Amino acid sequence: MTPTAAEAAAFAVPVISLRSGADDVVLAQEIRGACEGAGFFYLSEHGVSEALVARAFEWSAKLFDLPLEEKSNCRWTLNNYSRGWTPLMEETLDPKNSSAADTKEGFYIGREMPPTRRFHGPNQWPTPASCPSWTQHDCDEFRAVMTEYWTVCETLGKRVVRLLAYAVASDFSSFDAYTKQPMVFLRLLHYTGIKSEASEGRFACGAHSDYGLLTFLRTDDEPGLQILSKQGEWCDVPPRPGMFIVNIGDLVEVISQGRFRSTTHRVLNKTGRERYSIPVFFEPDADAPIARDAQGNVITAIQYLQLKYEQTHADFQAL
Numbered sequence: 001m002t003p004t005a006a007e008a009a010a011f012a013v014p015v016i017s018l019r020s021g022a023d024d025v026v027l028a029q030e031i032r033g034a035c036e037g038a039g040f041f042y043l044s045e046h047g048v049s050e051a052l053v054a055r056a057f058e059w060s061a062k063l064f065d066l067p068l069e070e071k072s073n074c075r076w077t078l079n080n081y082s083r084g085w086t087p088l089m090e091e092t093l094d095p096k097n098s099s100a101a102d103t104k105e106g107f108y109i110g111r112e113m114p115p116t117r118r119f120h121g122p123n124q125w126p127t128p129a130s131c132p133s134w135t136q137h138d139c140d141e142f143r144a145v146m147t148e149y150w151t152v153c154e155t156l157g158k159r160v161v162r163l164l165a166y167a168v169a170s171d172f173s174s175f176d177a178y179t180k181q182p183m184v185f186l187r188l189l190h191y192t193g194i195k196s197e198a199s200e201g202r203f204a205c206g207a208h209s210d211y212g213l214l215t216f217l218r219t220d221d222e223p224g225l226q227i228l229s230k231q232g233e234w235c236d237v238p239p240r241p242g243m244f245i246v247n248i249g250d251l252v253e254v255i256s257q258g259r260f261r262s263t264t265h266r267v268l269n270k271t272g273r274e275r276y277s278i279p280v281f282f283e284p285d286a287d288a289p290i291a292r293d294a295q296g297n298v299i300t301a302i303q304y305l306q307l308k309y310e311q312t313h314a315d316f317q318a319l
């Protein structure tokens, strides 16, 4: 069904500016409008330096350029915290509708911490021993850039999550109890030049919704991201210079009792060119109760994440 002009306008992806001096209540209302519509918005004047974003993309490309054997030495299955390299076509985000796995490889970076439990532990940083093509200086640079990028995104996430809390519950602190030590995952992504064919179930990244609270995405200049409208139309979300593309995850749909949408999205390669993107997934604390199963048992954020990884990652080892 073709959407009416009003429906299309309601589903447009708005720009929200974290301009200095803006009233937080006004910003939260803008976010509420976006979440009731597309579930996606562009974020401008976010305070993250473009020079840092550029360096993160530069080092991401260098990482994926490493020989296969060296990337394999950083494979995420070598630890229990989901840190490190996920090989090409290891993930299938839309198993029901895909005939092949997603045409991308990735590298997960999370909070740097002692090993305590699933998803919680040290990162798997490349070293000259695991990646002999890199000098110690290269390894130090990669780690420094990614650590800084992760840190500024966590800070940005904490700010936006409070605005989102107001948008959902008219109380800036209503998510505080869920976000004391949020599970924040930065993921470097490299899409191959293999063209997608949606009618044949071949995707760069299959249709899915994100799992947690908020995703902060930067991409290179290649298009490809699409979101599914309420009328079932796929709408392009092109990159806009200097802005994050932000969307809400499943947890927010649950908390808002369906008022806010964790919008389905996918990536199609229509150009035959490679593409790089960096999503940062701002998930709540591991033990945040996020839903109930059919028997009424509480499902925690870490259980939900684990379930989703089991369904989509071929290499994920369920414990």
Ligand SMILES: O=C(O)CCC(=O)C(=O)O
Binding pocket: 189, 205, 210, 217, 219, 225, 265, 266, 267, 277, 278, 279
């Ligand atoms: O690469 C993109 O543009 C989007 C990736 C994405 O949706 C995801 O990794 O969850």
Ligand SMILES: [Fe+2]
Binding pocket: 208, 209, 210, 215, 265
């Ligand atoms: Fe996503």
